[in-house]
Amino acid sequence: MVRWEPGATDRLRVAALDLYLQQGYEQTTVGEIAKSVGLTERTFFRHFADKREVLFDAEGHLEQAFVDAVAAAPPEAAPLEVIQAALTTTAQFFGAERRSWSQKRYQVISANLPLKERELLKMASLANALAAALQRRGVPELVAALAAQTGIAVFTVAFEQWIADGETRSLVEVERELLGELKVLAAALR
Amino acid sequence: MVRWEPGATDRLRVAALDLYLQQGYEQTTVGEIAKSVGLTERTFFRHFADKREVLFDAEGHLEQAFVDAVAAAPPEAAPLEVIQAALTTTAQFFGAERRSWSQKRYQVISANLPLKERELLKMASLANALAAALQRRGVPELVAALAAQTGIAVFTVAFEQWIADGETRSLVEVERELLGELKVLAAALR
Structure with a gap:
């Protein structure tokens, strides 16, 4: 025992x-x-399985939380609204009390190439899982892939901003700002 | 000699x-x-420096071509229009004669974790280079990062579609479709 x-x-x-x-x-x-x-x-x-897993064990939970949130979004939600809902739900993982841990973790990972590669693989896996979850909602494959990768783009940029020196907003606030920016950026496309 | x-x-x-x-x-x-x-x-x-570089030597040129295209876009172009212009210019690298090579390369990389990690690192580096190039045009840091990561999202999804079995459209056509989809997806955000 x-x-x-x-x-x-x-x-x-x-x-x-x-x-x-x-x-x-x-x-x-x-x-x-x-x-x-x-x-x-x-x-x-x-x-922990090894010293690397200290840095990565939470990410499996994060992926599952993203996938569950995609499945739980209202049936009528459009693909990026579903992603937005999933970002909002999963931002709970990154409360104010976790910001300092996340900053340190980012520093450690940025300084070590194999860790950086591992992190990028986890994000690629998350993007694939999100795309699959959107497809299960009936979103066509290509649109699902695009919405998922765009969601990861927003998450990546929001996360790096959230842990930036002097940033005081919550992750969900930064994500909301970026989704607003994305809407403006995309509207300017011809 | x-x-x-x-x-x-x-x-x-x-x-x-x-x-x-x-x-x-x-x-x-x-x-x-x-x-x-x-x-x-x-x-x-x-x-080639080693057997891995056979698969990756072209990517340095691709990054430079992206950065040059961002710099060369009309001064009045909005951030995602700049990205669109860069995608169009760099799609020249991926002509019809290169599709079969790209399919094989993708197969080799997908089957080998270190190669996959290397590929993801190159894409992350490309995203950072694009963001820096947008900042040099005066785009604010956060918007530049978002536009760059969104551009990489479009490129990634377009590229995987371009090398999919039975796809006959050019890379630039697939990219154009995806940018149109992105506009629709983002417009549905509240």
């Missing part, structure tokens, strides 16, 4: 990120992460 | 891709590629 450590997942996550920032991702061992919060390596592996 | 081999770059490129498809990317050596077109390994390395 696995012993329950209250909050161990979060403590490990915070400790790992601080060590990655202080001494570099490559240089940090699982043993060091566990030790820094008074846990053993064995305990670490009950929470 | 380097001896000139007429068409050697193209011959190596075609031969490499066929070998990657037939026997797998990992399993193919530079020696085999060169030998299959009657050239030496040494000659291969005068044309």
Whole structure:
């Protein structure tokens, strides 16, 4: 039977990120992460598959939340309205209390090419999952792909703005502004 | 002095891709590629840094062409019109004679995770380059990032459609259709 450590997942996550920032991702061992919060390596592996998963384990949940929100949108919603609803729902994952963690995580990932590649793969996977979810609503394949990729474009830009120095608006506010901008930008197309 | 081999770059490129498809990317050596077109390994390395660059050497040119096209767009063009102009100009890179090569390349890349990651990195780099080029035209940072990422969304979806089985339209035609769809999709946003 696995012993329950209250909050161990979060403590490990915070400790790992601080060590990655202080001494570099490559240089940090699982043993060091566990030790820094008074846990053993064995305990670490009950929470995360490896040190990379500390940075990425939440993204599977995020993808599922996006897909569920697409399915739950009102039947009459147009494709980008569905995406907008999904962005609004999933922005809950990124509350004010998570901004500092997200900033640090972004710093760690930006400094390490394999992590950056992993992040881009996750976003590509999210785009495909969104497109498939839109198709299940009856949206034609090409339009579904376009709406999904456009949604990821908005999410990517909004997220980078949300973690920018001095930004105080919530993620959903930034997303809303960008969707408004997108409408203006697209209307100018001939 | 380097001896000139007429068409050697193209011959190596075609031969490499066929070998990657037939026997797998990992399993193919530079020696085999060169030998299959009657050239030496040494000659291969005068044309490509390594076997991966056979698949990616054109993408640096593509990024530069995108950036140049953004700079060359009429001063009064709105951000997505600039992107549209850049998509139209760069679609010249993907003529009918290149469709079969692009299909094969896509197959090879899709089957190999590190190649897929490399491709996603190149697209991320292209998005950043486009955003920077728009900023140099005076477009505000956030709008530039949004227009650039949206442009990459259109390019990605258009490209995958262009190489889909049975597609006969040119890349620029597919891009034009998608930009029209984007306008419709965005207009439905509230």
